[in-house]
Amino acid sequence: MNPARRIRDEIAAAIRSGEWRPGDRVPTEQDLAARYGCARATVSKALAELAAAGLVERRRKAGTFVAHPPVHSAVMTVPDLAELIAARGEAYRWEARAIERVPAKKASALHIEGVHFAAGEPLAIETRIIELAEVPAAADADFAAVAPGTWLLAHIPWTSARHVIRAVAAARAEAAALAVAGGTACLELKRDTWRGARPVTHVRQLFRGDRFDLVAEFQAGSRP
């Protein structure tokens, strides 16, 4: 086994098991180097990885300490719906309801509305705006056939996004599109996507509450 990996894993295990408690002092790099019979740089690398993972905190002169557990945070995966539903083993279908260009003075945007179906039943309604200035190729895409999310995933590299998740009651028209009663509890997911400082797309997805839930995992000191 790699010395660096061994040091990292052994310390991580001690922290995760609770043997070393938050605030405890971790031996100095020199100590560990001597104990494991390797160079200080190797120990340093191992500790740097642990620090990057958030398991330890390092302060010059003071030393390395077991970190205090972070505020609960978790990694939520917001998958492409086509993929998600296929993974569930259900048939997926996208049905566009409206596609129109919204021209303005200098920029124009694409406005898309439609419904995602899983196993023949509506799962979510989607309202999306795509900035053609940032994604000119979207003007030629056929969003009647391919869901915009799926298309964008394949065509837009490396963006940042902000999600807001709420529970809302379905309005009358939304409920009709989702084939549920008016006022039914739905999960609303809004996502703004940017490249640098410029908006790329904005989407609002309204999920039938009885057919969808989000899962988020948090593994102590591991980065997905």
Add this chain to the structure above:
Amino acid sequence: MNPARRIRDEIAAAIRSGEWRPGDRVPTEQDLAARYGCARATVSKALAELAAAGLVERRRKAGTFVAHPPVHSAVMTVPDLAELIAARGEAYRWEARAIERVPAKKASALHIEGVHFAAGEPLAIETRIIELAEVPAAADADFAAVAPGTWLLAHIPWTSARHVIRAVAAARAEAAALAVAGGTACLELKRDTWRGARPVTHVRQLFRGDRFDLVAEFQAGSRP
């Protein structure tokens, strides 16, 4: 500026801006070392960080390549409610409704129910089970005065968790506790917490849909 940091930031900028596209080849370590006038180990460290962040992919012999953007994932912060509400500038209060021990053959658990108030109005109801086998100190804690989440955050180091988020309609009793009409859309958050393979606590929080939303951010190639 650090050479390593400079290399890392310049390459990250090129990728994020779209100048280098997914699949593009990144210059070899030797090239970069020559270009930046530093040792190969320094370049290697910079590239290793970019790989850890997911911005590039490295393959022996083949080289380093700009990674393909991942499935949309985002880091969701599920903060302690007391902190969250204080940060909003509202008054926070926890009101326990029931605290009882549930003894079994070999282990016993603490069952807690209560309501979180923000600005005097109910925000969420909480139902929690704490495994006393894993958290013996919880037997002596005063959960009438301190919300269990707040207490646990301070007493339990380094756990893993799994969250499931859904939109549900409030049942009659839940709606009464939240001071909303029956059937109102609420955000349900269930969290199972573990240390290693052993369960520590399970909690279900039901948020008033009109007073709470979850925010999750995704920054291209930056780790939470």
Add this chain to the structure above:
DNA sequence: TGCGTCATTATGTCTAGACATAATATGAGG
């Protein structure tokens, strides 16, 4: 043409040593 072998090559890891940096601990002076 097809296939297996081998040299090449880029990354992966490590070493021993050096200097930088920042924060703590110490000691001198008030």
Add this chain to the structure above:
DNA sequence: CCTCATATTATGTCTAGACATAATGACGCA
């Protein structure tokens, strides 16, 4: 007893070189 300057110390970063590892591509053989 307090304050400020200084020495110490642990981490942070870097270098130059070495060997390991794995995958590719070219070569030779059938």
